[in-house]
Amino acid sequence: MNKTIIININSIVFHIEEDAYETLRGYMIDIKRHFSQSADSGEILLDIENRIAEMFSERIQTGRKEVINKDDVSEVIAQMGRVSDFEEASEEEEKGQQSFHQQEPSGEEDHKSFPTGKKLMRDPEDTTIGGVCSGLGHYFGVQPKWMRAFFILFVLIGGSGVLLYIVLWAVMPVASTRTDRMAMRGEAPNLQNFKKSFEEEMEGIRENLSGANAHFSRGLRTVGTGFGEIFKFIGKALAACMLVVTGSVVFGLFFFCVACTLAIMGYQEEIKFPPLEILQPGQAFFALLAGTLAVALPFIALFYIFLRILFKIKPLNNYLSLGMWATWIVSIIVVIFYCVIGAQDFREDSIIKVDRTLKTQSVYSFSEKDVRVIEASSSADGKTKYDIQVDGESLHNLLRSDIEIRFESLDSLEKPFIQYHYKAKGKSYQLAAERASKINYQAEQVDNKVIFNSHFALGADDVYRDQRVNVVVYLPVGAKVEIMESLQNKIREIAYDNCYDNYTDESKTKQTEWIMTKSGLTCAIPEKLDEEENEEKDATQSE
Amino acid sequence: MIAENTQTQMRKGILEYCILSIISKGEIYASDIIGELKKAELLVVEGTLYPLLTRLKNNGLLSYSWKESTSGPPRKYYQITSEGTEVLQKLDITWKELVYAVETSLFGRK
Numbered sequence: 001m002n003k004t005i006i007i008n009i010n011s012i013v014f015h016i017e018e019d020a021y022e023t024l025r026g027y028m029i030d031i032k033r034h035f036s037q038s039a040d041s042g043e044i045l046l047d048i049e050n051r052i053a054e055m056f057s058e059r060i061q062t063g064r065k066e067v068i069n070k071d072d073v074s075e076v077i078a079q080m081g082r083v084s085d086f087e088e089a090s091e092e093e094e095k096g097q098q099s100f101h102q103q104e105p106s107g108e109e110d111h112k113s114f115p116t117g118k119k120l121m122r123d124p125e126d127t128t129i130g131g132v133c134s135g136l137g138h139y140f141g142v143q144p145k146w147m148r149a150f151f152i153l154f155v156l157i158g159g160s161g162v163l164l165y166i167v168l169w170a171v172m173p174v175a176s177t178r179t180d181r182m183a184m185r186g187e188a189p190n191l192q193n194f195k196k197s198f199e200e201e202m203e204g205i206r207e208n209l210s211g212a213n214a215h216f217s218r219g220l221r222t223v224g225t226g227f228g229e230i231f232k233f234i235g236k237a238l239a240a241c242m243l244v245v246t247g248s249v250v251f252g253l254f255f256f257c258v259a260c261t262l263a264i265m266g267y268q269e270e271i272k273f274p275p276l277e278i279l280q281p282g283q284a285f286f287a288l289l290a291g292t293l294a295v296a297l298p299f300i301a302l303f304y305i306f307l308r309i310l311f312k313i314k315p316l317n318n319y320l321s322l323g324m325w326a327t328w329i330v331s332i333i334v335v336i337f338y339c340v341i342g343a344q345d346f347r348e349d350s351i352i353k354v355d356r357t358l359k360t361q362s363v364y365s366f367s368e369k370d371v372r373v374i375e376a377s378s379s380a381d382g383k384t385k386y387d388i389q390v391d392g393e394s395l396h397n398l399l400r401s402d403i404e405i406r407f408e409s410l411d412s413l414e415k416p417f418i419q420y421h422y423k424a425k426g427k428s429y430q431l432a433a434e435r436a437s438k439i440n441y442q443a444e445q446v447d448n449k450v451i452f453n454s455h456f457a458l459g460a461d462d463v464y465r466d467q468r469v470n471v472v473v474y475l476p477v478g479a480k481v482e483i484m485e486s487l488q489n490k491i492r493e494i495a496y497d498n499c500y501d502n503y504t505d506e507s508k509t510k511q512t513e514w515i516m517t518k519s520g521l522t523c524a525i526p527e528k529l530d531e532e533e534n535e536e537k538d539a540t541q542s543e
Numbered sequence: 544m545i546a547e548n549t550q551t552q553m554r555k556g557i558l559e560y561c562i563l564s565i566i567s568k569g570e571i572y573a574s575d576i577i578g579e580l581k582k583a584e585l586l587v588v589e590g591t592l593y594p595l596l597t598r599l600k601n602n603g604l605l606s607y608s609w610k611e612s613t614s615g616p617p618r619k620y621y622q623i624t625s626e627g628t629e630v631l632q633k634l635d636i637t638w639k640e641l642v643y644a645v646e647t648s649l650f651g652r653k
């Protein structure tokens with residue numbers, strides 16, 4: 001039992017067996033390709049078709065044999081001759097059309113040769129995003145999927161592919177009409193090619209239906225042999241690598257998302273993702289979800305594209321891919337929304353100033369106390385410092401170190417004092433002020449020692465809103481000051497290092513000495529520039 | 544390879560002449576031309592014939608008319624035009640010259 005197809009050759013109807021039809025169709029495509037460049041192709045093809053129809057009619061005997069089978073087709077083809085048979089005979093007469101001949105001996109090589117009359121256009125019939133890659137593929141005679149792999153590679157290496165793609169998208173026109181599409185493939189827009197183009201479209205539809213196998217064979221045919229095979233192999237290896245990379249990224253993002261969710265819910269505190277800390281826990285969850293989707297979806301899409309390249313999987317159905325696009329856009333919008341929300345909470349800032357007097361001393365010694373550690377005089381394992389942990393978390397995660405210390409001069413008779421500027425930000429001034437007032441940071445004076453903590457703590461329920469403390473130490477002119485080395489990172493407006501350099505190597509200590517003058521704090525040790533020069537002189541003399 | 548090439552050239556050269564000659568004998572159908580050529584032991588597939596006939600027709604050497612057929616579609620019957628006859632006469636002369644040239648060249652060869 002055989003399936004038959006009804007075909008129509010020049011308005012005569014024939015029943016033909018399926019495999020016979022395949023053979024005939026292949027033959028007709030070959031013939032059309034062969035004659036497509038000659039001026040009389042239409043007439044020649046009509047003659048040939050007519051003759052085939054006639055030969056078929058001769059073979060049909062009503063009541064006894066009503067279907068054309070494969071043998072009939074083979075006989076007809078033998079009588080009509082293969083394209084290779086024509087070539088021998090027509091080589092000479094087509095000398096004037098040599099170019100055509102070189103290009104198209106079997107309808108394959110033209111895909112490999114570099115284009116001459118092709119137009120660079122986007123192919124709307126074969127798109128993943130905008131059809132740029134398939135258009136480039138047509139132009140360079142490469143299968144679109146390799147162009148895609150190439151682009152994805154460039155996206156992954158620094159993202160330059162994205163920009164390139166956008167530029168090409170903007171520059172390349174869409175091949176919307178059949179004439180455009182033929183120009184894109186480098187075919188002359190004559191009637192024969194119109195017919196061919198249409199037939200190939202139909203063929204494409206049919207092949208899509210008949211499944212992956214047919215598609216595969218067509219792919220093989222167009223890529224060709226030799227160079228194409230090597231290229232294909234490299235491409236496959238590349239696609240496999242990219243598949244692993246994108247897969248790992250998606251996998252990693254998934255775990256990142258889970259870990260951050262746990263962190264937000266308070267189960268686990270190991271993983272911190274700073275932007276999320278800005279948000280309230282409820283908002284943070286949505287922001288995390290949206291952010292993860294916004295990043296992961298393109299990677300999922302890439303992953304799928306590579307899967308398709310490697311394993312010839314069918315494209316996603318429209319609803320699913322549309323759904324993915326929509327989800328992605330929504331998640332981007334949500335991310336932007338939370339960025340705005342987060343940023344709004346930084347809109348207003350507030351400064352609260354508090355003055356605290358200092359007991360007058362002849363020498364003021366300023367130092368820092370690292371609140372993160374407990375200092376132990378000695379211990380068995382030789383450690384002298386231990387991290388403080390609060391509820392199993394290192395204390396320093398709760399602490400902020402945005403502290404600056406300046407020194408200002410007072411009249412020599414005035415009493416010294418310290419002014420604290422507590423700063424915080426918030427959506428409204430009140431909120432900012434409230435946050436600023438919650439900052440608890442003051443120096444401690446023990447006799448002549450003034451000790452600043454290294455950090456200040458945020459309240460247990462407080463979120464980070466750029467809280468910072470500026471400390472201004474007002475000292476009367478003439479006051480002597482010692483600044484411990486540990487404090488130097490917090491000090492602004494004076495050059496601690498320069499003063500430190502003034503000490504000779506032997507006299508270097510963990511502190512520097514300063515004197516308050518009208519213009520501010522100055523180093524108590526004179527510059528040793530001269531000494532250095534002298535030393536240099538000595539050195540030269542001794543040589 | 545070289546022999547093949549030359550053979551092809553020779554055959555091709557005379558193919559047009561033969562076809563024109565066959566048609567000059569009277570109205571004829573393309574596949575019958577093949578039959579005639581087969582009789583003359585000049586082996587050609589039909590596919591080769593159509594481009595040739597079309598070219599000769601477009602050059603004004605041939606004309607054709609459609610005739611109903613008992614089996615299948617209507618057929619194209621070719622006949623020679625006066626212009627074609629003129630060309631044929633010229634070719635006849637050339638052919639005779641060629642035959643003379645070849646025979647003279649071959650004369651005395653073993």
